[in-house]
Amino acid sequence: MLIMINNTxxxxxxxxxxxxxxxxxxxxxxxxLFTAMWKEGIMLGVFPPVDPMAGIEVDIRMARxxxxxxxxx
Numbered sequence: 001m002l003i004m005i006n007n008t009x010x011x012x013x014x015x016x017x018x019x020x021x022x023x024x025x026x027x028x029x030x031x032x033l034f035t036a037m038w039k040e041g042i043m044l045g046v047f048p049p050v051d052p053m054a055g056i057e058v059d060i061r062m063a064r065x066x067x068x069x070x071x072x073x
Contacts, residue, residue: 005011025033041047 038047
């Protein structure tokens, strides 16, 4: 079931409050969460990507732009 969020401000407030109440995730819990999301991505057919280099040009271009912004005063 797909649910569309109409009021993003309410979602941002909920996320902020939730993160503040939970504190920083311990490494072990973060690793479990990442592993579960990775497995779900595999199950959905999203991971691993068919072509891991797809879109690399855009990433390189964005990195160059960001690095230029960081070096200019």
